[in-house]
Amino acid sequence: EVIDGGGRVLLPGFVDLHTHLREPGREDTETVESGSAAAALGGYTAVFAMANTNPVADSAVVTDHVYRRGQEVGLVDVHPVGAVTIGLKGEKLAEMGMMAAGVGRVRIFSDDGVCVADPLLMRRALEYAASLGVVIAQHAEEPRLTIGAVAHEGPTAARLGLAGWPRAAEEAIVARDALLARDAGARVHICHASTAGTVELLKWARGQGISITAEVTPHHLLLDDSRLETFDAVNRVNPPLREASDAAALREALIDGVIDCVATDHAPHAEQDKCCEFAAARPGMLGLETALAVVAQVLVEPGGLSWRDVARVMSERPAQIAGLDDQGRPVAVGEPANLVLVDPDHAWTVRSDELASLSANTPYAEMSFDAKPVLTLLRGRVTARDGVAADPGENR
Ligand code: DOR
Ligand code: ZN
Ligand code: ZN
Numbered sequence: 300e301v302i303d304g305g306g307r308v309l310l311p312g313f314v315d316l317h318t319h320l321r322e323p324g325r326e327d328t329e330t331v332e333s334g335s336a337a338a339a340l341g342g343y344t345a346v347f348a349m350a351n352t353n354p355v356a357d358s359a360v361v362t363d364h365v366y367r368r369g370q371e372v373g374l375v376d377v378h379p380v381g382a383v384t385i386g387l388k389g390e391k392l393a394e395m396g397m398m399a400a401g402v403g404r405v406r407i408f409s410d411d412g413v414c415v416a417d418p419l420l421m422r423r424a425l426e427y428a429a430s431l432g433v434v435i436a437q438h439a440e441e442p443r444l445t446i447g448a449v450a451h452e453g454p455t456a457a458r459l460g461l462a463g464w465p466r467a468a469e470e471a472i473v474a475r476d477a478l479l480a481r482d483a484g485a486r487v488h489i490c491h492a493s494t495a496g497t498v499e500l501l502k503w504a505r506g507q508g509i510s511i512t513a514e515v516t517p518h519h520l521l522l523d524d525s526r527l528e529t530f531d532a533v534n535r536v537n538p539p540l541r542e543a544s545d546a547a548a549l550r551e552a553l554i555d556g557v558i559d560c561v562a563t564d565h566a567p568h569a570e571q572d573k574c575c576e577f578a579a580a581r582p583g584m585l586g587l588e589t590a591l592a593v594v595a596q597v598l599v600e601p602g603g604l605s606w607r608d609v610a611r612v613m614s615e616r617p618a619q620i621a622g623l624d625d626q627g628r629p630v631a632v633g634e635p636a637n638l639v640l641v642d643p644d645h646a647w648t649v650r651s652d653e654l655a656s657l658s659a660n661t662p663y664a665e666m667s668f669d670a671k672p673v674l675t676l677l678r679g680r681v682t683a684r685d686g687v688a689a690d691p692g693e694n695r
Contacts, residue, residue: 302674304640308606311627312344312637312675314617316407316436316514317490317562318587320346320377322368323361324353328658329567331365334587335374336655336688337565341587342639342672343375344682345618345626350382351411357382357393359401366403372691374682378621381405383415383424383435390417392424399431406622409436409490414472416442421476425483434512434620436488437476439497440537444468455524456539462578463539470496477504477511488620489513491564493538495548501557512620514562515549517593518584518662522546526662532573532580533662536566553612554603560616563590567658585661588654591641593663595670599643606641635679645671655688 315338321329329337331348338346348365350356356365362379369377381398385391387410398405408428414437415421421435428435444467456463473489477500480487492498492513504511518536523543526534534540552558566583573580594613598604604612610627618627630636648667651659675683682689 302640306642306644307673308641308643310342310606310610310639310641311614311629312639312677313342313591313613314621314623314626315343315346315563315565315587315590316488316560316617316621318346318348318565319351319411319567319583320348320365321567322352322365328569329656331368331377332372332691333655333657334565335369335372335377335691337587338375339675339677339682339688340655340672340686341589342591342641342675343587344637344639344675344677345376345378345623346587347378347380347407347621349411350380350409351387355382355387356380357385357389359394359397359403362398362403362405363401373693374688374691375677376626378407379403379405380436381408383408383410384420390420392420392427395427395433396431399433405433407434407436407488409438411438414438414440414442418475418479422479422483425476425479425485425487429483429485434486434488436490437472438490439469439472440464441468441472444471455527455542459527459530461527464537466494466496469494469538470500473497473500477509480511481507481509486510486512491516491519491538491562492549492552492558493519493541493545495545498548498552498557501552505557512559514560514617515553515558516564517561517586517590520546520550520553521593521597522662530577532575532577533584533660535577535580535582536584537582550598550603553598559620560612561590561594562617563587567656568660569658573660583660585654585656585658588656589649589661589663589668591672592647592668592670595643596668600669636676637678638676639672640674641670642673643670645669645673647671
């Protein structure tokens with residue numbers, strides 16, 4: 300088949316280091332199947348499925364199951380993220396070696412929802428990770444610093460009286476784990492960087508030669524705390540939407556390479572968990588089907604990132620960070636490729652009920668964008684085309 304890509308932009312398939320698929324445990328909000336369709340439609344050929352499932356992905360039984368489900372569905376390579384500890388608030392390190400050696404070949408370990416707040420436990424986790432050659436993805440949220448705090452020190456959250464994660468809750472962990480990674484000879488990856496201060500800490504740590512990488516979400520690049528004025532729970536997310544000056548610093552850092560990549564933190568939630576009061580709603584927002592459109596709008600169209608740079612931040616760097624050798628790189632002639640064809644001029648409006656995700660908690664509902672992935676190929680097979688995902692199992 301000859302595909303006419305005229306006027307479109309051909310990029311390596313996107314790699315998402317941070318996706319919540321909710322299987323096992325909350326299959327009413329997302330499954331490996333529905334999340335894989337959303338990923339394919341978003342131009343992704345690989346996603347890393349976060350560990351805060353139920354049961355928690357803290358053993359090879361769970362991580363291998365998630366990996367196998369991804370293979371059966373066959374729309375995107377689903378790489379399980381393993382939990383660092385047994386249980387999300389665990390005090391005991393998980394058998395990371397068993398998960399790394401399983402069929403799911405876990406390369407990234409994390410505790411999402413709750414970071415490893417105990418510094419001693421984190422030091423041991425980093426030493427263990429260094430011995431295995433795997434990465435620790437740190438959510439950089441010190442839960443004890445949320446007590447008595449507002450979402451950030453900025454005027455909006457304080458005026459609205461919104462409780463949440465202050466900047467220090469993030470930055471203290473970034474600084475701490477940069478130092479612990481240095482001493483352990485480990486690699487640490489900072490999830491969803493959200494403050495200007497984190498950007499400064501990343502520069503400092505890099506200057507020290509510390510092996511630290513970082514991601515930023517599309518929503519922290521585009522949205523800010525002015526969104527919170529309406530108290531609409533769809534805007535509740537961890538880390539919270541911060542000030543416009545933070546978003547500007549994050550954009551600058553992505554352009555400069557201080558932040559390595561974009562990751563969605565795709566976090567599906569049921570309507571009943573999002574319809575209540577702001578403070579009671581579950582944190583998180585959808586991201587897979589809108590990430591490219593948001594990045595194009597906030598950074599490509601105004602200048603800042605070229606399409607070449609988009610390949611870097613959405614495909615090459617995340618593939619390198621995760622140690623994937625079959626993603627995010629040019630392919631030789633005749634080799635099955637992971638590719639996405641993007642139409643930069645597609646004018647579309649996000650409708651929450653038209654997304655492939657089983658959930659509808661997108662902050663972009665009724666917003667219009669220009670760019671859209673129109674064709675995704677996983678190892679040469681079509682996984683999504685013109686807004687329709689291929690049937691699960693079809694490509695196996
Ligand atoms: O907003 C968030 N949602 N942040 C997290 O760290 C967890 C995630 C989720 O699982 O819903
Ligand atoms: Zn997180
Ligand atoms: Zn997350």
